[in-house]
Amino acid sequence: MTAFPASSASRVLRLAAASGLLATMFSAHADVVLALTPGTATSSAGSARSVSLTANNLEAGSAIGGFAIDIAYDPALWSFSAVNFGALLGDIGAFQALSAVDASTPGLLKLTELSLVGAFDPQPLSALQPGAGTAFTLATMSFDGLGVGSGAFRIVGAQLTDAAGLPLSVAAVPEPSTFALLAIGGMALLGWQRRRASITP
Secondary structure (H helix, E strand, O other), X not given: OOOOOHHHHHHHHHHHHHHHHHHHHHHOOOOEEEEEEXXXXXXXXXXXXXXXXXXXXXXXXXXXXXXXXXXXXXOOOEEEEEEEEOOOXXXXXXXXXEEEEEOOOOOEEEEEEEEOXXXXXXXXXXXXXXXXXXXXXXXXXXXXXXXXXXXXXXXXXXXXXXXXXXXXXXXXXXXXXXXXXXXHHHHHHHHHHHHHHHHOO
8 A cells, every 4th residue: 555745645636625615616516606797797878788698507417497586776877777588487478387587676686587398288388498517597687778887797596496396406607707717726835835836845
């Protein structure tokens, strides 16, 4: 059995812990990944912006049966104007789904949809929605520009259920700034390790 020097073993353990933390942050088990596109947009008075809310089922054979999602935005830059729900939880016009929108709080938009499509319908939700790993649109929101600047659209709350009404675990795609901070932290960690290795006799 090969034995590592204490300093090498300690270094390996620290790097493993750091990489494990990053892996946990980005690949912790989730049934669904949510994303907003774009996550950040530039506003000017009189401009218009569409933002798509997408979901990606990660579990084969599963389907989203309902959701309640809260989206935050800068009310000094944007005014919510409309939302169109996607058709993959059922046709709202044909009473296959119920939806609700609450925009009463400036800067916070609450979207809710519940599918009425049953397991024994001719086309159940698992057939309506794409397979695991393929993103689809839950809703497309429209905003009117009020001021000049750049602002983020963020998911600040999310509850999802499957076709049977059981809860689904949710992960949101990190904003680009989060990726940048993690990349800087990772480079700093590697630089520290190399510097320490060059100093240690």
